[in-house]
Amino acid sequence: MGSTQFGNFQNFCRDSTLPICNILITRDNPNQPPGQAYRYENACVLRGISIGNNRYLANLGSILIDGLAILTTFFLLWRSQRKAAAVGRREMQLFLLGFLVVSICEIFTVGGFPLNDNIRRGFTAAHIAAIAATFWILLMNGVVGYQLIDDGTVLSVGLIVLSAAAIFIGTGYIALDTAFSWTGYFDNSYDSDHRNIALYVLYQLLPLVCVFVYFILEAILVVRVLGERRPMLWLVASAILFAIAQIFNYVISVHICKPTNGAIDGCFFQSLFNLLSVIMVWIFWSSITEDDWPTP
Template sequence: MGFSFLSYDGICDGVALVVCPLLGDSGLGIEPKCYSRNVEINSTLIFQPATCFIHIAALVMTAIMVYHIRSKYTAVGRKEIVLFFYLYAVSEMLAIFLDSAIIPTYSPVYSVFTAIYVGLGTSIFWCLLINGFVGFQFAEDGTPKSLWFLRISSFVLFALGFLVAFATFKGAAGMSPTKTQGLWIVQLLFPAVCVVIYVVSQVVLVLRTLDDRWPLGDITFGVLAFVAACVLMFGFSTQICVAVKHYIDGTFFGVLCLLFSVMMIYKYWDSITKEDLEFSVGSKAAVWDVKDPLLGPGDVDVMGPGSISTHESAFAAPPPLGGGGRMGSPGAPSGRLAPGKSGMGYPPQPSSY
């Protein structure tokens, strides 16, 4: 069965999406032609085991990216972009339970959690879209106006996606498991439109406001990864599954490529945002490491017992003529006290020779 616009029949026939067990007119969902093997752990069947490992890896990578984002205290759009990664992490955590069928498809709560998952996907792409306009400074980033607009609008889109999905699963408000046009729009069409708008806005931002063109490479790799995820998941899932004898299917590569595209979003944001070091209070010690320009390449300026600070040495009396100055006594290593000295005499005293 081929791809059909506003219909899940052809999609669910090829790839095992979490919504597919709740759609169709048979009451048993739409089963794909080929899906990955199950494994049994403690008398519990785990579906899509390889895909679950990718979800776990996505959680780890998201935690790392959030840590680095939060460490850039003065970067533009820091608070806005971190919400996108929080929503993505929650979505990946929920996908572990849905893809693996830890929450059984026959359970009454499966439809509720699936609707939550669809709502999260809608809000994630909306949040990404709004973050695309933060760089244009229509509203000052980090202010309550910017943050609350993002949070409230993301919640509204989450509620919209949840209600459309739940009404489709339960056959309410003119929707049903066989009338999936609304669900198709919020789960598949809306995210694609958000990605297109986000990419166009970021290309315009880079070309008009930045001198560096390297961020365009991050955008390109992110777009290619997103396109590859869609093609492998919806176009070649059955062929992949048959070729590798049911060990993995298109869902595995789809989730993997989506993770890579999210990582490219972080890489792009990191490449276009610079931290104001004057107001930075991060843990990067090198930011505050001021080197003495008078020191030579082999000199060492170390604060320790019996030494004097660089600032104090600036006001110290100059060494007597012929005393060797900063170099110490003859034969002493550059920048260090001569052997036999007590270590309290900076500048070094003239040697007796």
């Protein structure tokens, strides 16, 4: 990718339903569904289900999956609470709380509720900030297993909460400034390429780096420290499901949207596979925190 393309969301917003496009694209009609660049030629507009008066409920499938994700997250939080002796229990609960916030925001950002555009932009800023912070918490969960600091302590939980809060606030501010042009610094985000390097790094690159480092840290912990192989099945499954989610949203989405005339796109499948990936992460964590594992 050339330097002139770094930070550009034009192609992403043309072919996919992404929350960030809500603050980079000005929609021609507030009643149109969110998330895509309606001004682009050959863009497939996700319309979903008509609810009358030229109003649509887009991404109903994603809304339902996000509702399931919220219920699943509460169940996993409860199950985590019952594992009183598990290493990294509080830290895993922080990750689940982050995913809970992401799921709630996603209902209003890529879900096609007919909201006021400014309200949708506010949810979008919170969504983007929650994504960045949640992936950071996932990375910190990978560090916790090495017991550099006793897990579950005020110091361990406090460091994760403070660092994640800093990422959330910083990313959220940039997203809000982009959406509402408070300072005008990010106004060039509305040019033909919709370029925003800060959000590109925080929303696109940071999650990938966190996932990669988490996978490496946990693979070393399981194979070299614990001397086990079976938990790697859950870790690999989580990585594969996460990759499939991104492929559906960024690559396959447009090929689903066009044949269905905008009834559905890859966002539904991304929501589904992201949920399955998080479940696999929890099962992996649970499998390496049983009492019969050797202590590092």
